[in-house]
Amino acid sequence: AQSVTQLDSQVPVFEEAPVELRCNYSSSVSVYLFWYVQYPNQGLQLLLKYLSGSTLVKGINGFEAEFNKSQTSFHLRKPSVHISDTAEYFCAVRSVGSGGFKTIFGAGTRLFVKA
Amino acid sequence: NAGVTQTPKFRVLKTGQSMTLLCAQDMNHEYMYWYRQDPGMGLRLIHYSVGEGTTAKGEVPDGYNVSRLKKQNFLLGLESAAPSQTSVYFCASTDAGDPDTQYFGPGTRLTVL
Numbered sequence: 001a002q003s004v005t006q007l008d009s010q011v012p013v014f015e016e017a018p019v020e021l022r023c024n025y026s027s028s029v030s031v032y033l034f035w036y037v038q039y040p041n042q043g044l045q046l047l048l049k050y051l052s053g054s055t056l057v058k059g060i061n062g063f064e065a066e067f068n069k070s071q072t073s074f075h076l077r078k079p080s081v082h083i084s085d086t087a088e089y090f091c092a093v094r095s096v097g098s099g100g101f102k103t104i105f106g107a108g109t110r111l112f113v114k115a
Numbered sequence: 116n117a118g119v120t121q122t123p124k125f126r127v128l129k130t131g132q133s134m135t136l137l138c139a140q141d142m143n144h145e146y147m148y149w150y151r152q153d154p155g156m157g158l159r160l161i162h163y164s165v166g167e168g169t170t171a172k173g174e175v176p177d178g179y180n181v182s183r184l185k186k187q188n189f190l191l192g193l194e195s196a197a198p199s200q201t202s203v204y205f206c207a208s209t210d211a212g213d214p215d216t217q218y219f220g221p222g223t224r225l226t227v228l
Binding site for chain 2: 004009034041043044046094103105106107108
């Protein structure tokens with residue numbers, strides 16, 4: 001079975017500062033990894049995903065994440081955040097070969113960007 | 116192309132009442148899912164469907180039923196609502212050829228008194 005831990009429930013940051021949202025996972029098999037973003041009063045939207053290949057994955061809105069197999073982490077980063085990045089971010093995992101219905105979501109990290 | 120839509124957006128029920136949440140997608144996706152989102156717990160899968168006429172239980176199916184009579188619609192029913200079912204419910208769909216990109220609806224906020 002897989003599990004996902006998002007290490008911070010809330011991350012306040014000033015506009016134009018860099019940010020890192022941390023995600024660790026647990027699995028006995030190979031996994032696919034995802035980051036979703038949820039803007040206020042909206043559904044989730046896929047930011048980026050790691051399936052295979054390069055461990056540095058670039059997504060939409062200037063976000064990127066790095067898969068670190070030895071540390072079982074998939075941290076999300078952005079070098080300079082905007083007010084519009086204020087949202088909740090979810091890390092998710094599923095084992096290779098399983099169906100999409102096996103995706104496990106973390107509890108979420110609320111990013112609050114201050115002017 | 117509306118994507119994934121959910122009806123209603125808000126609902127308040129009394130304990131013991133029943134209701135049905137409707138999810139519709141116009142992307143011809145094979146797979147559809149119902150999740151609930153609770154504070155500090157992320158999303159948990161209630162039921163899912165891999166095609167018209169098929170449904171299966173997810174992580175937290177108790178107290179819910181589903182039906183997929185048409186490919187584009189996925190209904191979630193609560194036969195006898197309980198306060199523990201107060202939550203935000205999200206529907207999602209994926210294409211069979213790209214199961215890793217889930218498209219989510221805007222959610223339904225349900226309060227059970």
